[in-house]
Amino acid sequence: MAREEIQSEVTGTVWKIEMKVGDAISDGDTIMILESMKMEIPVISTEDGKLVEILVKEEQPVSEGQAVAVVETA
Amino acid sequence: MGYEDLYREYEARREKALAMGGKARLDRRRNAGILNARERLDYLLDKGSFLESGLFATSARPGDRDDTPGDGKLCGYGRIGGREAVVIANDFTVKGASSAATNMKKIAQMQRTATERGLPMVFLGESSGARIPDNMGGLGMGNLLANSPTQYRRLRESPWASAVLGMCYGSSTWYTCMSDFAVMRKGAVMAVSSERLVSMAIGEKIDGESLGGWKMHADVTGLIDQFVDTDEEAIDAVKAFLSYMPGHCNEAPPLHPAPKGSDEAVRRIAGLVPESRTKVYDMRKVVQAVADKDSYFELKPRFGRTAVTALSRVGGRSVGFIANNPLFKAGAMDAQACDKIVSFMVLCDSFNIPLVFFVDNPGFVIGIEAEKQRAPGKIINFMNALQLVTVPKLTVMIRKNYGQAYINMGGGKNADDVCAWVSAEVSFMDPAFAVNVVHGREGQRLEVDDPALFKAAYEKIQQENSVWDLAACYAVQQVIKPEETRDWLQRMLQVHERRLTGGIGRHLLSNWPTSY
Numbered sequence: 155m156a157r158e159e160i161q162s163e164v165t166g167t168v169w170k171i172e173m174k175v176g177d178a179i180s181d182g183d184t185i186m187i188l189e190s191m192k193m194e195i196p197v198i199s200t201e202d203g204k205l206v207e208i209l210v211k212e213e214q215p216v217s218e219g220q221a222v223a224v225v226e227t228a
Numbered sequence: 229m230g231y232e233d234l235y236r237e238y239e240a241r242r243e244k245a246l247a248m249g250g251k252a253r254l255d256r257r258r259n260a261g262i263l264n265a266r267e268r269l270d271y272l273l274d275k276g277s278f279l280e281s282g283l284f285a286t287s288a289r290p291g292d293r294d295d296t297p298g299d300g301k302l303c304g305y306g307r308i309g310g311r312e313a314v315v316i317a318n319d320f321t322v323k324g325a326s327s328a329a330t331n332m333k334k335i336a337q338m339q340r341t342a343t344e345r346g347l348p349m350v351f352l353g354e355s356s357g358a359r360i361p362d363n364m365g366g367l368g369m370g371n372l373l374a375n376s377p378t379q380y381r382r383l384r385e386s387p388w389a390s391a392v393l394g395m396c397y398g399s400s401t402w403y404t405c406m407s408d409f410a411v412m413r414k415g416a417v418m419a420v421s422s423e424r425l426v427s428m429a430i431g432e433k434i435d436g437e438s439l440g441g442w443k444m445h446a447d448v449t450g451l452i453d454q455f456v457d458t459d460e461e462a463i464d465a466v467k468a469f470l471s472y473m474p475g476h477c478n479e480a481p482p483l484h485p486a487p488k489g490s491d492e493a494v495r496r497i498a499g500l501v502p503e504s505r506t507k508v509y510d511m512r513k514v515v516q517a518v519a520d521k522d523s524y525f526e527l528k529p530r531f532g533r534t535a536v537t538a539l540s541r542v543g544g545r546s547v548g549f550i551a552n553n554p555l556f557k558a559g560a561m562d563a564q565a566c567d568k569i570v571s572f573m574v575l576c577d578s579f580n581i582p583l584v585f586f587v588d589n590p591g592f593v594i595g596i597e598a599e600k601q602r603a604p605g606k607i608i609n610f611m612n613a614l615q616l617v618t619v620p621k622l623t624v625m626i627r628k629n630y631g632q633a634y635i636n637m638g639g640g641k642n643a644d645d646v647c648a649w650v651s652a653e654v655s656f657m658d659p660a661f662a663v664n665v666v667h668g669r670e671g672q673r674l675e676v677d678d679p680a681l682f683k684a685a686y687e688k689i690q691q692e693n694s695v696w697d698l699a700a701c702y703a704v705q706q707v708i709k710p711e712e713t714r715d716w717l718q719r720m721l722q723v724h725e726r727r728l729t730g731g732i733g734r735h736l737l738s739n740w741p742t743s744y
Contacts, residue, residue, distance in 0.1 A: 163557050191590055192660055193506050193558045200447075200530065218597065 166190025249321025
């Protein structure tokens with residue numbers, strides 16, 4: 155069991171949060187969608203486990219490398 | 229003494245050598261679910277095909293001769309999928325498979341045979357590094373190390389594949405980094421030296437997983453191409469890699485007839501790519517839909533993810549796909565993606581595997597971070613390598629294609645033939661930015677400050693970016709519907725077969741440094 159931070163790969167704005175705390179999550183799942191470079195850019199889990207924290211709100215600006223969620227790995 | 233006695237001695241010595249580092253050590257591995265070196269070789273090689281080289285070799289130090297069967301590194305010749313290969317398996321139960329005088333001679337013999345005779349070479353790695361005390365001091369160093377001017381020279385005469393199957397320090401790390409393909413079992417560690425030595429040297433407790441565990445190499449270094457859970461899966465990956473490769477550089481890759489049903493997925497390909505230019509998708513699915521069924525072998529999937537590099541087959545022929553993946557950063561290539569693509573071009577060019585570019589990106593990543601990562605140099609290294617490639621190159625423009633990335637991704641004469649989907653759009657920069665550069669002042673955003681002007685100018689530019697202008701000036705040779713992609717590729721692979729040299733390229737990239 156380990157806590158792994160999921161980071162935003164781009165600078166942009168949170169558009170839509172697609173999952174909620176407590177959800178089971180797999181590598182490749184979309185946690186939220188950002189608006190950046192005039193595109194809808196998903197934040198994708200790199201871990202299998204449980205989504206235990208969402209660190210941002212919709213419409214909040216985020217920067218590249220910023221932690222936006224935490225996954226507890228199985 | 230007749231033959232009977234000689235045979236008895238032979239059998240006794242053979243049995244002792246095959247007992248490796250002894251029952252206790254072998255049992256410990258078995259209980260942990262980890263294969264030993266001989267089991268690994270059995271799993272790798274066609275049944276009964278192993279001809280061992282140096283079964284009776286031992287340590288050169290008199291005091292160690294009785295307990296160093298094979299001197300800790302097993303090697304020889306065996307067949308993989310019916311083809312002859314050279315194999316080396318480190319036996320960690322004998323002195324931690326550390327490097328010493330006798331086993332260095334064994335490895336050198338294997339390397340020489342593979343290189344001069346054109347045989348693939350496989351390393352099953354697990355080693356603790358240089359053997360102590362053998363390598364200590366001026367005599368140890370002078371006698372044992374640095375005595376070959378070609379040990380680290382790679383001209384890629386034949387493909388090398390490595391599996392990292394335990395603690396890898398010293399030689400197994402070096403040979404992994406010199407290989408054309410590397411796979412790692414999760415839980416294994418690859419580093420320059422052990423966590424114990426590192427902890428002593430820097431006075432800080434370090435654990436192996438953070439020093440050189442799978443996530444380090446998957447996400448940060450890109451030194452390893454694939455990651456699996458078991459020894460067997462790692463060896464399967466080595467076999468799968470070799471199935472795409474020729475036996476050596478002067479041979480065409482083997483043909484594997486396309487499995488039935490390989491033409492089906494491409495019919496639904498348009499559904500995989502959203503028409504809206506603001507929506508992303510997973511390019512890996514597009515590549516898989518075009519490739520022969522079950523032939524998709526992606527390298528470095530978690531490193532430089534804005535690009536996809538995958539060995540595959542189309543119509544039975546090996547090809548290397550280089551594709552942008554809009555799922556990550558809209559497909560904008562960064563320094564990692566550039567490095568990954570260059571190393572993949574080197575691989576394909578060295579072994580006569582045609583390259584196929586699938587293009588959908590908004591340009592290269594720009595900004596301070598990108599410059600710190602040496603973006604200009606990376607972009608030009610990419611171009612240096614691309615223009616040295618002599619295998620056939622084919623480009624499929626799928627959607628966005630902007631700026632210098634248009635050139636890097638096989639645009640214009642950087643591919644032998646270029647086609648574009650009807651959805652392709654090409655220009656120097658994204659139309660939204662172009663409108664602001666042409667019509668706006670610094671600090672102004674026309675989207676907000678003058679929406680009417682923005683809309684009109686945007687529509688005009690967007691129209692000029694359509695594929696038809698590119699087709700009109702013959703910068704693309706065909707415009708196709710997405711469903712026609714597989715047919716187009718199969719036909720073009722036939723057209724561009726290198727007939728004059730029997731499918732063999734000039735290998736201008738074959739001396740490019742490994743693990744670049």
